[in-house]
Amino acid sequence: MSSAIPSNSEQETREIASALARDLAMGSVLLLSGDLGAGKTAFVRGLAAGLGINPDDVTSPTFTLVHEYRGGRLPLIHVDLYRLDRADLDEIGLDQDLAAAGVIAIEWSERLSRSIPGAIAVTVADRGGDIREITITQPAAL
Numbered sequence: 001m002s003s004a005i006p007s008n009s010e011q012e013t014r015e016i017a018s019a020l021a022r023d024l025a026m027g028s029v030l031l032l033s034g035d036l037g038a039g040k041t042a043f044v045r046g047l048a049a050g051l052g053i054n055p056d057d058v059t060s061p062t063f064t065l066v067h068e069y070r071g072g073r074l075p076l077i078h079v080d081l082y083r084l085d086r087a088d089l090d091e092i093g094l095d096q097d098l099a100a101a102g103v104i105a106i107e108w109s110e111r112l113s114r115s116i117p118g119a120i121a122v123t124v125a126d127r128g129g130d131i132r133e134i135t136i137t138q139p140a141a142l
């Protein structure tokens with residue numbers, strides 16, 4: 001199931017993500033893709049808000065790779081693979097223990113070396129100016 005949602009501002013992108021966050025559970029994985037500056041981190045800030053975490057705490061984890069935010073309905077684990085050519089899930093510790101630690105949102109998920117079954121794919125496409133098209137693809141129901 002896939003839906004394309006238009007966004008006309010960073011705030012709208014955050015609200016779309018915040019609404020999605022209500023449906024997330026422990027171990028939910030979101031695979032974010034889109035160009036630099038498209039709005040992936042903005043989307044993660046909206047996820048944080050929807051989980052009850054201060055969105056201003058969310059920064060681009062460019063150098064640290066993984067940030068974890070607690071204090072919300074579920075912990076949010078924010079991963080950015082921008083600096084990796086080819087990421088190996090096990091190497092960066094995204095194993096099942098981490099999946100059991102909260103909601104995982106992965107920027108530049110196209111750099112992952114293997115797919116994650118059951119993950120939600122989120123693509124943010126820059127349509128010029130402040131216009132973005134956000135496509136959310138939910139895994140097929142079992």
Ligand SMILES: Nc1ncnc2c1ncn2[C@@H]1O[C@H](COP(=O)(O)OP(=O)(O)O)[C@@H](O)[C@H]1O
Pocket residue numbers: 007008009010011012013034035036037038039040041042043107129130131132
């Ligand atoms: N509709 C929109 N949705 C998200 N970000 C937007 C939108 N319009 C403009 N922007 C701006 O685009 C930039 C997105 O940055 P960021 O979220 O860090 O991108 P990414 O993580 O994909 O590299 C921000 O400066 C944000 O204010």
Ligand SMILES: [Mg+2]
Pocket residue numbers: 040041060080107
């Ligand atoms: Mg980013």
